[in-house]
């Protein structure tokens with residue numbers, strides 16, 4: 029895995045002037061359909077399962093993830109780049125190499141590979157804010173790194189895109205609210221946020237086998253707080269929206285959870 033790093037000064041959006049310890053941030057939580065204007069900084073949250081899967085793809089060595097607009101676009105990219113790894117939610121399908129499951133992906137070697145991901149909520153949410161100056165994609169597995177990047181970037185105004193269930197998915201809202209609190213530097217007990225996610229409809233559907241293309245460990249893997257040390261930054265690399273891991277340096281003297 030090649031992880032971009034730095035004091036985040038090389039990223040667009042916010043001030044980029046370095047560390048800060050502000051405890052105030054203008055935060056909004058919106059569903060995809062509620063995005064009336066392009067936010068400056070967007071954190072797109074999909075706990076179950078798109079961005080847990082994306083983080084696992086990077087942990088398994090993927091170089092980048094192309095967020096596809098449609099199943100047809102994913103298949104067209106595969107036709108042009110047969111070595112790219114196509115991934116979709118739902119059941120396995122012709123033309124796709126794998127499914128949107130962290131439990132299944134964690135044993136796949138993706139060293140140096142480009143992944144193409146298309147899901148119902150997560151990838152749609154990221155593409156809805158593709159014009160934003162800074163787009164982060166997140167779940168609990170990258171929560172602290174995401175919050176730290178927001179702190180480092182002194183992002184005074186942040187829009188959290190709650191991708192699931194028209195903005196009402198409890199697992200995504202809980203994760204967004206947790207990251208928002210941590211982004212202010214406030215000590216935050218994650219227990220209640222994780223409990224809400226663990227008792228969400230998405231968690232129940234995954235546990236009951238309602239959602240296809242799943243592994244028995246998917247819910248547990250989606251609830252692994254700070255499993256990975258990197259944030260995930262999506263940016264337009266015309267004409268594609270590309271997600272990459274981003275190593276965020278630790279800030280000295282900050283409050284932990």
Ligand SMILES: O=C(O)[C@H](CS(=O)(=O)O)OP(=O)(O)O
Pocket residue numbers: 074076077078079117118128147148149150151192239
């Ligand atoms: O794969 C998932 O869990 C969902 C698919 S659905 O909501 O069950 O249709 O996709 P995601 O975009 O990861 O929420």
Ligand SMILES: [Mg+2]
Pocket residue numbers: 074075076077078149150191192230
């Ligand atoms: Mg989801």
